[in-house]
Amino acid sequence: MAGSLTRDEPAEGTVVPRPVPAVIRTVWYAAGVLARRILLLAGLLAAVFAAVELLPGDAADATSERGESAADLARRRHLLGLDRPVAERFWDWMTGLPTGDLGTSARGEPVADLLAHPFPNTLLLGGLALLLTLVASVALGCWAAAKPGSPLDRAVSASATGILALPEFVVAVALVLVFALWADWLPAVTLTDADGSPASWRMLVLPVLALAVPQIGWNTRIVRAALADEATAAHIETAVLDGLPRRRILTHHLLPGALPTIAAGIATSTGMLLGGAVVVETIFNYPGIGSVLAGAVADRDSPVIAGVVAVTGAVITGVLLLADLVRAWASGGRT
Amino acid sequence: MTATTADAKTAPASRRTRRRTALRVLPAVLLTALALAGPWLAPHAIDAPVTAPYAEPGGDAPLGGDQLGRDVLSRLLAGGRELVVTSLLVAVLVTAVAAVLGAVSALRPAIGRIVERTADVLMLLPAVLGILLVTLSWPDGGRLAVVTASVVLGVPYAVRLVAGAAAPVAASGYVEAAAVGGERLGYLVVREVLPNLRATLLALFGLRFVAAVYLVATAGFLQVGPQPPAADWALMIRENSAGIVLNPWAVLAPSIAIGLLAMSVNLAAAALVPATGRKAVPAL
Numbered sequence: 001m002a003g004s005l006t007r008d009e010p011a012e013g014t015v016v017p018r019p020v021p022a023v024i025r026t027v028w029y030a031a032g033v034l035a036r037r038i039l040l041l042a043g044l045l046a047a048v049f050a051a052v053e054l055l056p057g058d059a060a061d062a063t064s065e066r067g068e069s070a071a072d073l074a075r076r077r078h079l080l081g082l083d084r085p086v087a088e089r090f091w092d093w094m095t096g097l098p099t100g101d102l103g104t105s106a107r108g109e110p111v112a113d114l115l116a117h118p119f120p121n122t123l124l125l126g127g128l129a130l131l132l133t134l135v136a137s138v139a140l141g142c143w144a145a146a147k148p149g150s151p152l153d154r155a156v157s158a159s160a161t162g163i164l165a166l167p168e169f170v171v172a173v174a175l176v177l178v179f180a181l182w183a184d185w186l187p188a189v190t191l192t193d194a195d196g197s198p199a200s201w202r203m204l205v206l207p208v209l210a211l212a213v214p215q216i217g218w219n220t221r222i223v224r225a226a227l228a229d230e231a232t233a234a235h236i237e238t239a240v241l242d243g244l245p246r247r248r249i250l251t252h253h254l255l256p257g258a259l260p261t262i263a264a265g266i267a268t269s270t271g272m273l274l275g276g277a278v279v280v281e282t283i284f285n286y287p288g289i290g291s292v293l294a295g296a297v298a299d300r301d302s303p304v305i306a307g308v309v310a311v312t313g314a315v316i317t318g319v320l321l322l323a324d325l326v327r328a329w330a331s332g333g334r335t
Numbered sequence: 336m337t338a339t340t341a342d343a344k345t346a347p348a349s350r351r352t353r354r355r356t357a358l359r360v361l362p363a364v365l366l367t368a369l370a371l372a373g374p375w376l377a378p379h380a381i382d383a384p385v386t387a388p389y390a391e392p393g394g395d396a397p398l399g400g401d402q403l404g405r406d407v408l409s410r411l412l413a414g415g416r417e418l419v420v421t422s423l424l425v426a427v428l429v430t431a432v433a434a435v436l437g438a439v440s441a442l443r444p445a446i447g448r449i450v451e452r453t454a455d456v457l458m459l460l461p462a463v464l465g466i467l468l469v470t471l472s473w474p475d476g477g478r479l480a481v482v483t484a485s486v487v488l489g490v491p492y493a494v495r496l497v498a499g500a501a502a503p504v505a506a507s508g509y510v511e512a513a514a515v516g517g518e519r520l521g522y523l524v525v526r527e528v529l530p531n532l533r534a535t536l537l538a539l540f541g542l543r544f545v546a547a548v549y550l551v552a553t554a555g556f557l558q559v560g561p562q563p564p565a566a567d568w569a570l571m572i573r574e575n576s577a578g579i580v581l582n583p584w585a586v587l588a589p590s591i592a593i594g595l596l597a598m599s600v601n602l603a604a605a606a607l608v609p610a611t612g613r614k615a616v617p618a619l
Contacts, residue, residue, distance in 0.1 A: 043456040048468065055473035055480075165545045165601035166594055169556050173572060173590040177583060268458070275461030279553055283576065293467060297558055302472040309468055313459040320458070 033324045037317050042094065044313045049093050052302050058082055059106035059303050080104055093306075097314060102307035106299055111307030114292055117196050119311060122281065122288035126273045128204060129211040133273070134266055136216045141223025142250060148228065157224060164217030168276040172210035172283045179206060190286045197287065207284045211276050215269045222265035226258035233257065259330040267316075267323035274312050359606035362599040367423075370415030370596070377409035381566040389581035399582040401575050407585050414566040415592060417478075418555065422547035425482055429489040429547075430540045434532070436490070437497025438524040441505035442514075447498055454491035462488050462546075463553055470559035481560055485550045489543055500535040504528050534607075541604030548600055552593050568593050 052058075060077040077083050081104065096102055102111040144156035163171075180188035190203040198204055230236065231254060239249050281290025289308055296304040379385050379396075386400030393399070398407035440447030457465075462485075469484035470476060476483070504510060510527045518527075529536070554560040555569030563570070568589035575585035 040452075040455050041459060043452070044459045047456060047460075051468055052472045055469065055476070057472065057474045061474070161601060161605055162598050165549060165597040167549050167552050167556070167569075167597065169553070169569070169572060170590045170594045170597070173576075173579075173586055174594075176579070177587065181580065181583070271458065271461040275463030278463055278467075279556060282557070282573075293557075296471060297467070300471050300474040302468070305464065305467045305471050309460060309464050312461060312464060316459045316461075 037321050041317045048306050048309050097310050103303045105304045106301040118288045118292050122277050126277050128208045129273050132212040133215040137219035137223050140220045144224050145227040160217040160220040166214050168279045171213045175206050190284050192287050207280050210280045219265050226261035230254050230257040260327040263323040263326040267320050270319040271316050356606045360603040363603035366599050370419040373412035377412040379406040379409040381410050381413045382564045389578035398584040401585045410566040411588050414568045421551045425485040425547035426544040428486045429493050429543045432490050433493030433497050436494045438501050438528040440498040441501035450494045457491050466554050481554050504531045538608040541607045545601045545604050
């Protein structure tokens, strides 16, 4: 027996080398997805450069003071590097993101320095809101899907549709009025520590809620629809006929099948959350990129917003990459 | 070349669903009409103080005064028109551009692929940041900058939706016959494909109106839309939030107005989505 085994081993290894190609195929797939996502990010950077370049007005114009001479303007344009050839500036901009160089604001500060402290705060706010969105929308979607067509299902779907189109600042105003001014449970304004981060977790509650509420509406509908789609599949019918418990069907049969759609929906929400964060931070005086951008709006400072778009684009790229991999894993190589 | 599906038997049922759809569209139509007519109904001038700053409701000003003592009710009535007009304009433009591009994409797959890639790239750009990028890079753009940004950001997703709906139509026998018969692309798009997508385009218009209200209102709130002393719901919320304790109505009234507009328009849009396409929830 032992002899035959040893004799077979090399043959097995050379003729059907199954485990190795599977790994290679996975790596190859992941590399392909990564390359595609990086190309799309490069496309975004190019589009941002083109928008700033082609639209009338530049950073030197925007910050010009009344009565400033043409020579002053030209000198500032030179200081900001706006008089260099387009191709050179384009190359600097495209290669800047990986090296952490996001250009120079109209006031002459590096944009990366301006964002260094606020951006992690915004990521914290957006990350918490994304987590809450994921948990709440999957829970609500499953709850509604448990009894299709019931009053509960209709109530959940109707409220989800009602709140998904609300601008974040409207939700924020309602939350501030109810929880901060009338009930006095939570603070309406974010106070910061010496290091510039929110002083206590209670200050995060209302901003996170204001951001997450519309996205919960949005994703609850997606989860509900994905579960309804999946429920028509033949293997679900078999599971029901086999008399498996409802809960087991939901967790072991329905949810895995609906996972790719849910992942795509949550990934789409990332952009909405990061955009909405700018608005919500303004209301709660939260120390994130919202306050930086409020200053940029007052100064019409286009390099700052371009830098913010570049960093946000990179973060969204990361989340989409994760969603790609979840989808590939959930479909088990079927696609 | 329009397929009629309703036969005698389903006519009463379809009439009932049509009535139900009309009922769900009605609130949006009424609110839009009120916002458009509002400036004529305002009892006071929108830019002259009639009370003390942040005065409580009472007497001449049923909703009190704002930061400068201007009548909140008058500014509320006047402050919806620009939002509604701009949003309608954006929705019409996006739907029109997407209808043509979507039909072309269905007929010419190479163009469809370009549109797909553009939509993939724009997915990395949150709409709020996109509108800030355009308005800050174009300081003198004003309302045109807001409209341009909203249209550019909305078109790729809308094209995707139209192209999806147009694909079966483009593959149908009569369109292929017309194409083989030597009809030009423009003729195929306008005369053969688009007439069969009326329901999709109507639903798309509703969804784009929802998205436009969100974007235009948010632009107003971020102070890149209407500039003071203009009366604008979103700007009112931003300007008066400092006095929310003194006169909550100066903030609450415009918030309720935007909230009701967004919800009623969304209700209408959801009612217009064809039953078969309801699962395809397009991104804002």
